[in-house]
Amino acid sequence: MSQSDFSQIEDAFRRLPISEKLLLVERFVHHAHEDTLNAKSHLDQQLAQMAADPEIQAELSEIAREFASATADG
Numbered sequence: 001m002s003q004s005d006f007s008q009i010e011d012a013f014r015r016l017p018i019s020e021k022l023l024l025v026e027r028f029v030h031h032a033h034e035d036t037l038n039a040k041s042h043l044d045q046q047l048a049q050m051a052a053d054p055e056i057q058a059e060l061s062e063i064a065r066e067f068a069s070a071t072a073d074g
Helices: 003-017 018-052 054-073
Strands: none
Touching: 018 054
16 A cells, blocks of 8 residues: 555544544454454464475474484483
């Protein structure tokens, strides 16, 4: 969004009555919350796909074998 667009939105917001400002802020917060939940869900899906990937599992197993002797060191 350009600075001009942002300024226009901000100016329009300033002209709203307080009741509409509050309603609009509530809606913005609601949308931001939904976006956050969707982003978290997407990340969770990506992590689940990585965990199920046989190549990732093989690499993790190899790393675990390489560091197995170090676990006794603390």
